Amino acid sequence: MMTEDSDSGTETAAQTAVLDSTEGSATDAGARGEGGDVSEGAARGVSRRKQESRRKLMAAARKLFVERGYHDTRPQDISREAGVGHGTFYLHFEDKLDCFIAFADEAAKELDEVLQSHLQGKGTLEEVVREVMLATVEYSAVNPGVLASALTDVSVLWKGDVGRKAPATRWAEGWTLILDQLKDVGQVSPDIDTRLAGYLIVGAIKQGGAYAQRDHLDLHVYIDSVTQLFVRALKIQ
Amino acid sequence: MMTEDSDSGTETAAQTAVLDSTEGSATDAGARGEGGDVSEGAARGVSRRKQESRRKLMAAARKLFVERGYHDTRPQDISREAGVGHGTFYLHFEDKLDCFIAFADEAAKELDEVLQSHLQGKGTLEEVVREVMLATVEYSAVNPGVLASALTDVSVLWKGDVGRKAPATRWAEGWTLILDQLKDVGQVSPDIDTRLAGYLIVGAIKQGGAYAQRDHLDLHVYIDSVTQLFVRALKIQ
DNA sequence: TAGGATTATTGACAAATTGTCATTATGGGC
């Protein structure tokens, strides 16, 4: 629930990591999606070399998954596009699915950064909702076609245990934290199940984003409408 | 918009086909997802024979896609599970993706039937929302693991043109019709963008259903909470 | 900086999978 006692709706939801999971994903050892040890800082030498291969593979994978979709993207296509040897792919990923999960995770991490930067100092329910919508729209504009993959339900592709939570789940739980904080400051109705609401919101944004993109909605109208609906659902009646 | 002039909220949304698309899906000729000519009535002889093969393949595909997911299900597994020759798979489907789309479509059609049976004579916003939630919960209970596939965003798997609308899109548009009717009878706020709201609702139900299943939510509580949120978002303020 | 140790890359290869098609089987019509 998170103890928070500010009396008005300011600075409520900032700094809540929404999507970040601080993990890479390689297959060197361990189960699918358990991630390799690609540390964030710029490494040197041997490690630097491996990172560079991985970076090229990830960029190629993103390009092809977005352009052709999962079905029509082959591991060999990814290595060729990346300009590395075929075997290198399997050095970094267990198989195509592992690579896809890594791609989705990377995208989710990027989206989280955009969300963070938008949430600074936003306090009221409407401000928070609007900023998150702005952030997703902004991310989609800069990274066309990536959002849908980033928030895909991997369980349809694979029934195993991903080893960590799916991006959509992490995002939903981030929303739960935000809504709890907003509830504490009287911006969200106390009888709302914030956990469930978090999941519903994420699902709605996924589907709504796909629709807005497909039908070329005016993005300001889109943001206004979604904000309107979310605020009405959540506010104190 | 559909002209409807009853003065109170009864018999509003019944008979609106929500998910049905009245199409099969085979590959005999035509593009992916364009569907074969498997007529509904019980055919005789040669045609009957072909239908029976298809039925066995579809049943096997459903079982394996649900149990193992898309990635770990191979066309050869499906033919073996179905007890037909390997070549028969390719007689009925272009490839694995075509088969998956057929499966998702079949599931969407079934869900639509459940929705239809639940919507008879439900008139108020809350009644409609509650019944749809009941229908999805009921369908998920009878067909564990199928809903997520039925409503999957195929565009992540494949970037081509599916030739007809995806189940989730059809369902969203069904919601739009229902909401328009409810708007006409004063149950839904006139300033709601019903088309967008339809998409948001479908997305929310997808994600919420996955969450409810994964965390074994009490289904009555789940239905109550979702209904509460949807009604608050849509009702006249 | 030579040289040996360590880590990463590579592409040839074996294994597995996909997709085709000539052949065989089944049902319908006469």
Next chain:
DNA sequence: GCCCATAATGACAATTTGTCAATAATCCTA
């Protein structure tokens, strides 16, 4: 029963996946 049309089959070729011994790059130490 015979012939025609349609469907099923599985052996086969083509493609793709995944492995691994050989090679290359970097690091470390004297």
